[in-house]
Amino acid sequence: MGCTQSTESEELLATEARVNTVVAMAKSTDPSHDRFAERTARGLRSLPYLKMVGDNELRKVAELVQIDLYAPHTIIGKEGTPATRVHIIVEGEIVVTAKNQWGLAIELSVLNAGAVLNEVIILEKNHVHSTTSATTKETLVFSFNRVDAMAMKKVAPNVFRIFETMGQELLSARKAVTQISIFKQMSQLKQHLLQEILRPSVHRKTEVILERGEDTPRRFFIVVEGEAQVFVGRKLVRTIGSGEFFGEVSLVTSQPHSATVRVSEEGDVHTLECSREEFRNLLAGEPAVLAEISLRVLGRDVSLEDVLNVKMARQFLTSYAAKEFATENLEFWLAIERFKSIDTRIRKSVAVAVGLDPEDVKARKRDIMLQEADLIYYKYVVESASTQINLGSAVFEELRSRMKHAEYSFDMFDAAQDEIFDLISGDTFVRFKESYEFRKLLDAIGAYDYGPREHSE
DSSP states (O other): OHHHHHHHHHHHHHHHHHHHHHHHHHTOOOHHHHHHHHHHHHHHHTSGGGTTSOHHHHHHHHHHSEEEEEOTTOEEEOTTSBOOEEEEEEESEEEEEEEOTTSOEEEEEEEETTOEEOGGGGTOSSOBOSSEEEESSOEEEEEEEHHHHHHHHHHOHHHHHHHHHHHHHHHHHHHHHHHSHHHHTSOHHHHHHHHHHOEEEEEOTTOEEEOTTOOOOOEEEEEEESOEEEEETTEEEEEEOTTOEEOTHHHHOOSOOSSEEEEOTTOOEEEEEEEHHHHHHHGGGOHHHHHHHHHHHHGGGOOHHHHHTSHHHHHHHHHHHHHTTOHHHHHHHHHHHHHHTTOOOOOHHHHHHTTOOHHHHHHHHHHHHHHHHHHHIIIIISTTOTTOOOOOHHHHHHHHHHHHTTOOOTTTTHHHHHHHHHHIIIIIHHHHTTSHHHHHHHHHHTOSSSSSSOOOO
16 A cells, blocks of 8 residues: 555655746746747647737747647557547648447548647546547647646646637537437447537526427527426426436428426536537438437337347337247347448548558458348258248349359348348338337337426427
8 A cells, every 4th residue: 555655645746847847938038949939830820729819828828839740640549558649630631530340440520720639638647549630641740738727727827728618518529428328329430420410508597498389499409517498389398407318300391399498597508519510420320319309209109220220129019920920020120230330431531541452341341241241141042941031032043142152242132132121111110119028118218208207309
């Protein structure tokens, strides 16, 4: 115990010594330092969030930051490795990628001048890159580490607070995204992107955020702090607190708001928000979240596609289908969805930037495709399969011919999947929606027309 305390004390003293050294450098009056600092300060002043900061503070920050001009295709941070520096893009472009379930790189976003990476290291000591970032063109980057940040806090407190706030906002978004049930089933990639598009906002007490009968705003809100109240007419039907959300109805319907959401008289409400367009664009390839929202909002009018895209709903449907000895159709449909997800697309320039050979990526995807196609065909399609699905003769013969002649492609099972979907939709799913299992699903999911939660809009 004593040894641990001693080690921690020594580390703190060493850190303090480094901070004092950096502060001394930042306060230097050497003329050459001044000229260099002024040029760097001009670069900092070009960033929108630093425009209101005084010249003196910017010059102090200019002495602290490391300046790097990266060549194209340089990896700045690699997924799974420690993140030790905050990076600020001054000029150029950085692409952000991450690996999917197949180990293939997917492009998440492209960051331009003004963007900041890894700002949470100001608040978190042991931060790990969740993505890989690399330059696609010559890129000018300013960066600083935790020791620099501590020095910045002393000599440029306003700038420090700006970056600290950025880190706090990102941590708030991360906490919200990982704790809210509808986001837990999102891929890690989309969770990361959702954190990026959520923007903090403050609504003052008694402010009306959504008005019943109005069409706008079409936004999604997560409450971080405070309470909002939901009214239908003059009746208070629900209170929304920290970690809860509202505005989800506008994500899946075009109907006017059916309730008024107002900030309580107790104090302000701090939220994270994004527009309907941002939310839907983000989830274009991630149907599970919108599907769960659709289940909550539409209830008995929900589509089979939405049910299939929600894990809990699939479990209820599969349980019901097992009673009808029809689970193989559901299993096949899901297997094809997984098969098609292998075909992740990444631009050649992005692959090169993150150190991948585009031809190797293409070959790896094909190897996975061949293996999965064989598994699906021999498990569900061939006449000797123990879980054979009931396909029409034309579709069956087409698949058999393609397998015989090794004509593999990512769309080779599409016709079969569509046929099975129609079978489920017109048969099993119709009876499922009239069943006790479906009523239990609506209760479990918190559907607004059949469940414990009141309509939030």
